[in-house]
Amino acid sequence: MYLVYADEQGRVYDHPEAFAVARNGEMLTEILEEELIPLPEGATLVSLPDTVPVGMDPESGEMRRLDGFTAVGALLPQGFTRLLLPGYVKTDKQKKFPLFGYTAVVWKDGAFWAAARQSDDPFQWNPLNFPMEELQHRVEQTLSQFPENRILRHLSHCALEYECLTASNNFFHRWEGSLPVSYTCNAGCYGCISEQPEESGFPSPQTRMNFKPTEDELVEVMLHHLKTPESIISFGQGCEGEPSTMAGIIVPAMRRVRQTTDMGLININTNAGLTDHIKGIVDAGLDLMRVSIISAIDEHYNAYYRPRGYTLENVARSAEYAASKGVYTSINYLCFPGVFDREEEMEAMINFIRRTGIRLIQLRNLNIDPESYLEMIPKAQGEVFGMKQAIEIYQQELPDVVIGSFTHVPPKELQNRKNMG
Missing domain, CATH: 3.20.20.70 (Aldolase class I)
Structure with a gap:
């Protein structure tokens, strides 16, 4: 599962080598396969302002910043529960994110996946x-x-x-x-x-x-x-x-x-x-x-x-x-x-x-x-x-x-x- 990130124009990319990582509270952590579901219909990809994405070197296992780019998260539709936050560090700790629920997103098997679980049938809230x-x-x-x-x-x-x-x-x-x-x-x-x-x-x-x-x-x-x-x-x-x-x-x-x-x-x-x-x-x-x-x-x-x-x-x-x-x-x-x-x-x-x-x-x-x-x-x-x-x-x-x-x-x-x- 590979790192997803954005450039200054908001264009979204998947990294060809770096693995995706996420945050659980303050801790950067690996993402487990069982924590991922295909990005739900109705989800939105957004860039996290004033951030740098963090990925993992596949050979050394070290966490690495991707300077010059912005971290990306998913906003989930109703009925889905976030399991992990996106992996990032802030470039300006005084700046605050808009009030949304940012979810870790990765590129896997040719598609976007989110660290989430479906908690309910979202039909009435689609x-x-x-x-x-x-x-x-x-x-x-x-x-x-x-x-x-x-x-x-x-x-x-x-x-x-x-x-x-x-x-x-x-x-x-x-x-x-x-x-x-x-x-x-x-x-x-x-x-x-x-x-x-x-x-x-x-x-x-x-x-x-x-x-x-x-x-x-x-x-x-x-x-x-x-x-x-x-x-x-x-x-x-x-x-x-x-x-x-x-x-x-x-x-x-x-x-x-x-x-x-x-x-x-x-x-x-x-x-x-x-x-x-x-x-x-x-x-x-x-x-x-x-x-x-x-x-x-x-x-x-x-x-x-x-x-x-x-x-x-x-x-x-x-x-x-x-x-x-x-x-x-x-x-x-x-x-x-x-x-x-x-x-x-x-x-x-x-x-x-x-x-x-x-x-x-x-x-x-x-x-x-x-x-x-x-x-x-x-x-x-x-x-x-x-x-x-x-x-x-x-x-x-x-x-x-x-x-x-x-x-x-x-x-x-x-x-x-x-x-x-």
Whole structure:
């Protein structure tokens, strides 16, 4: 497997001799055959700014820089989990990468391969299922039907400008649709994609909603989308803050919707720090709860999320309460090679999942500048297993927990939840 690199014009090459290497956290490492899959459909090759690629001399086994060129990584489509970072060194350590999840890519058997695993069926999140011409027509149609609804107007921007697939679903009238509700947040996440302080060094790739919606607007969007048993409406999107801060309008809106229809599922993506607010939302008829988390170790969690007025213990209590009330709970686990696979991280997270009754681990590639993140969190204390082996250990230790990328809800559990309601 050979090194892939780019020139200053962005042209991509495979090296005729140098083997590819990758990074697991701070360590440069060889890539194993079992860590590679053919570059998935929908993946994008990108050059890493202000870097030099690193390869391996096939005879001596020494790591060597390829000066004058730039390292290359792959951005994976939804449903694929990154196992290794590209092999590189920075030419300017003060410069930070844009907020994407860079994956090691190699040239092998006449094709590109990525250090990744398929964690789920990506069909519903394949951009090919979201043709732009049809989306534009559906957006116009929906906005003419609801001309005063600011949420749908906001989502039209997310769908057409950012090509957000969840926002697009609101207009295609299917699958999981967005319902952003909050412009405020009780956390200051280091890798927040919708709000960054100027001194952070990297801009947010999208803008946060800047208005407080009304209860009527929420009800309108929910009833517009919840037309089939499989449809999901989701609070807590990348273009907003923490949705549970708006429990005061979420709870009555949910109650009104459930007085009208029991169709579809109501989900919240949340940091789950506001336990009392989460309890109110659960009691109003929540079906699914997806908790964003990066670690079950306080020091690491706090360094990334920078919580305001809550702790990791609050997160655990919220998840416990939701599970006890029949809500199908999952974690959006932000994964980073060389950190996710640390012995102490795995032990703490497995205990967290067992305690809280989490049913599903949704693996998410952490979009962040690697050096900035690694400088911010605690150093590794024990063995580092590698992503592939770490996921296999999770499967062994938690045999009843689904490990994937998307929401998996067994129909019988949905029916039980409806009956409980």
